[in-house]
Amino acid sequence: MSVLTLRLAGPLQSWGANARFSRRTTESAPTKSAVIGMLAAAVGVERGDDTRLAPIAALRYGVRIDQPGIRMRDFHTAHHAVTGKAMPLSERFYLADAVFVAALEGDYTLLADLHSALRNPVYPPFLGRRSCPPSRPVELDLHREGTLEQALRSTPWQASSWHKRQHRPGADIHLTVLREARPEEVDAANTLRDQPLSFAPEHRRHALRSVISDSVRFTHSLERRAVARHDPFDAFDAAEEKSA
Numbered sequence: 001m002s003v004l005t006l007r008l009a010g011p012l013q014s015w016g017a018n019a020r021f022s023r024r025t026t027e028s029a030p031t032k033s034a035v036i037g038m039l040a041a042a043v044g045v046e047r048g049d050d051t052r053l054a055p056i057a058a059l060r061y062g063v064r065i066d067q068p069g070i071r072m073r074d075f076h077t078a079h080h081a082v083t084g085k086a087m088p089l090s091e092r093f094y095l096a097d098a099v100f101v102a103a104l105e106g107d108y109t110l111l112a113d114l115h116s117a118l119r120n121p122v123y124p125p126f127l128g129r130r131s132c133p134p135s136r137p138v139e140l141d142l143h144r145e146g147t148l149e150q151a152l153r154s155t156p157w158q159a160s161s162w163h164k165r166q167h168r169p170g171a172d173i174h175l176t177v178l179r180e181a182r183p184e185e186v187d188a189a190n191t192l193r194d195q196p197l198s199f200a201p202e203h204r205r206h207a208l209r210s211v212i213s214d215s216v217r218f219t220h221s222l223e224r225r226a227v228a229r230h231d232p233f234d235a236f237d238a239a240e241e242k243s244a
Contacts (some may be wrong), residue, residue: 002108003151004115005140007158009099013127017194022090029178032061033194033206034128035102039114044122048200057196059106062148062179064216067159069098099158105148115142152177153216173218181210
């Protein structure tokens with residue numbers, strides 16, 4: 001099997017699995033439905049094209065929580081663009097300053113096409129909602145050989161520098177992994193209704209999928225940035241040399 005890894009980071013993210021009506025919650029990590037939707041959009045799969053969606057949705061999915069972020073609530077108001085009539089008030093929840101590594105396991109040719117499409121997407125990627133753009137390109141790496149578990153163990157910790165500095169150098173860091181269960185693990189798994197079947201606006205459909213909660217361990221080595229030398233009198237020295 002091959003594995004495609006993604007880095008999902010941005011000022012705000014929102015990953016709703018059961019969000020409905022006026023209360024739009026977010027899960028603690030990106031849902032499979034949202035990530036598959038992002039990949040399908042990158043290769044230009046239109047909503048309702050279930051035939052092209054099926055092989056992408058069949059990829060095995062897992063995600064690692066590198067930086068959990070902070071949950072935020074937005075009190076949302078809106079007016080109809082044409083009539084000006086007030087729309088129902090709603091609450092919308094986001095994850096601020098979070099970082100995740102997502103991994104998809106499957107056929108190499110399909111993953112290579114998705115990897116290429118993310119570099120030149122038909123529709124731009126967003127982190128759960130269109131108001132949540134990523135802070136940098138989301139494609140991270142394409143592993144020709146390996147499993148989802150191996151990729152999530154070997155990919156370096158992607159947290160921000162300020163987040164890493166909160167941990168003691170040399171300490172063991174345990175990062176939560178939420179991955180699809182293998183057939184022999186199904187009995188020990190939880191279920192979540194975010195296996196996409198159709199994104200057609202008139203009948204969006206999702207099935208249940210089995211999720212195993214796991215973790216990977218890293219030994220934290222603090223990356224110290226070199227401090228650039230700065231002397232404000234260098235400019236005067238340079239001016240004197242020039243005039244001499």
